[in-house]
Amino acid sequence: MNHLLALGTPAIAGICAGAAVLLIIIAFFGWYVSTYNRLMRLKNLAEEGWATIDVQLKKRYDLIPNLVETVKGYAKHESGTLEAVIRARNAAMTATGDEKIAAENVLTGTLKSLFALQESYPDLKANTNFMDLQNQLSRIETEIASARRYYNGTVKELNSRIDTFGVAWIARRMRIEKRKYFELDSEEERKAVKVQF
Numbered sequence: 001m002n003h004l005l006a007l008g009t010p011a012i013a014g015i016c017a018g019a020a021v022l023l024i025i026i027a028f029f030g031w032y033v034s035t036y037n038r039l040m041r042l043k044n045l046a047e048e049g050w051a052t053i054d055v056q057l058k059k060r061y062d063l064i065p066n067l068v069e070t071v072k073g074y075a076k077h078e079s080g081t082l083e084a085v086i087r088a089r090n091a092a093m094t095a096t097g098d099e100k101i102a103a104e105n106v107l108t109g110t111l112k113s114l115f116a117l118q119e120s121y122p123d124l125k126a127n128t129n130f131m132d133l134q135n136q137l138s139r140i141e142t143e144i145a146s147a148r149r150y151y152n153g154t155v156k157e158l159n160s161r162i163d164t165f166g167v168a169w170i171a172r173r174m175r176i177e178k179r180k181y182f183e184l185d186s187e188e189e190r191k192a193v194k195v196q197f
Helices: 002-007 009-074 079-094 097-120 122-126 128-162 167-174
Strands: none
Touching: 009 079, 009 097, 009 122, 009 128, 009 167, 079 097, 097 122, 097 128, 122 128, 128 167
């Protein structure tokens, strides 16, 4: 105690100020590391969600040529519809980033027109191969919707964190940007592909 009294009040005040500055630095560093880790986790979850969507879309892309070939035998006069489906599929396969979302929306629309053909061709409606392909596509569409919900949920959390005061600064330093939701463009596209038996 005599040691501290010998130092004097200004020295004690200097030590306290130094300790306070050190505590502030430690607290800031802890906040920075915690925020950095949370942003990286959210970024990785969003990337995982997008990868899951990609897997489901690949399944869908692989199924579409089989559907088109099955329909070709019955709907010989519907070549425009079939070509539109193939063009939309190819565009969706090669698109990246935000363009992929728009291309997927176009593909969904062309698939609806493909399934509308079954009303005009009763033999097609009775074809077991076509029915099996429709069932597979219906399951894939359900899986895509589930993957889309997961992805959009993680993107919402990531974007919300980036919008938080102070976190935006760290996100810029990490080059983490807000992501777009995987949404459908119109009300008509929001309706599920109608698969009738």
